[in-house]
Amino acid sequence: MPHALLVFLHISFLCLAALGILIADHSAFAWMRGKTETIGKTALLMAHWMVTIALLGLVYTGLLLFWPERDYLLTQPLFLVKLGFVAALLINSMAIEWLMHVAAVRPFNSLSSGQKMPLFLSGAVSTLSWIGAGLMGLFLFVF
Secondary structure (H helix, E strand, O other): OOHHHHHHHHHHHHHHHHHHHHHHHHHHHHHHHOOOOOOOHHHHHHHHHHHHHHHHHHHHHHHHHHHHHHHHHOOOHHHHHHHHHHHHHHHHHHHHHHHOOHHHHOOHHHOOHHHHHHHHHHHHHHHHHHHHHHHHHHHHHOO
């Protein structure tokens, strides 16, 4: 597959992930502010699977882009940090799969602090990892 096509696909999957994240975050913030009592299961699953498919597409196209440059990239600290962020995103997607269902059955204000903490932690890991992976990619390949 030509390099330019792989880069285009990689960026397209990133855009799909961004769209899924915007949808998920919009629903989550409405739920947290009490504007929405619960989030419909269909909406939860659609946003989650949109981001999951995009993440898997990013990993797949990333592997195809990585392979010809592997000897160089594996010596680059920024690339290794990027891999760490991607690993955190993959692990966190499994946590989100488990955590998201609470929003379909319980209002946010009915949750205890202990029940809210994993949600906040997952959100923080997600935000930091998406931003971190994106910045590492920019620093490695654009600047």
